[in-house]
Amino acid sequence: ATRDSHAQLVNDVSAPFGAPDILIHAAGVNTRQAADDVTQEGWDQTIALNLSTPFFLSQAFVPAMQAKGWGRIVNFASLQSTRAFPGGISYGATKGGISQLTRAMAEAWSPHGINTNAIGPGFFPTELTAAVFDDPARADRNAAxxxxxxxxxxxxxxxxxxxxxxxxxxxxxxxVLMVDGGFTAK
Incomplete structure (x- = not known):
């Protein structure tokens, strides 16, 4: 959804059952470009989907949550919120940003009954991690x-x-609740 379409999205989502009380931001992209190879297009796409969209979509849904005095927003952080990975400079920048965005959203909206937190997943089988799980040796190294x-x-x-x-x-x-099997603790 583009920023211009957020109001329509709120209306479309709210029409069948009313405005949602819970918003989970699980969409993301990782261009896996090395720092020297990052393109402006790849950077902008990553920032837009991973960082800007969770904020602006939340901002669009918050008024209805405020009216109810209750809401939950869950952002998705990452292992890269606190640790650098090869080929992850733009992705890592957004996930570090998600950690701070989560705190700032909590500061702004928790007084209205809207709690904002983030999940920081480890390695899970998803479209973004297909390359990891397609390589059994790499998946085993991560598990270890x-x-x-x-x-x-x-x-x-x-x-x-x-x-x-x-x-x-x-x-x-x-x-930020790290759900990583203790990857960040080890």
Whole structure:
């Protein structure tokens, strides 16, 4: 969605059941360009989808959450929010930005009952990580870097996301919950 279409998107999404109480920003792109090879187009695309869209979409949905006095926003951070990976300079910049954006959104909107947090996934099988999982040796190396000795499964996300989207997290806001099997702890 372009910024100009956010108001229409809010209307379209809200029409069937009312405005959503929960907004999860899971879309992303990683151009995997080395620093010397980053193009302006790749940089702009990465910044737009990974950092600008979560903010502007949230901004568009927040008024309805404020009216209800309750809402949950979950951004997606990354291992690259705190650690550099080869070929990840633009992606890492956006994911570092997501950590700060999450804190700033929490500061702005938590007084209105809208908690904002982020999930920081480790290695999970997704479209963005297909190259990792298509190489068994690489996937095994990543698994060995975790405390639990394996990569994530999509089911490993269920509990953390349910927690952040429920009243169980009423006093949790502005946080990045690393769901990485202990990759960042090791």
């Amino acid at each position: 870097q975790t405390c639990v000795g394996r990569n994530g499964t999509l089911e490993d996300m269920d509990g953390p996301i349910l927690f952040l989207c429920s009243d169980a997290s009423a006093f949790v806001t502005g946080q």
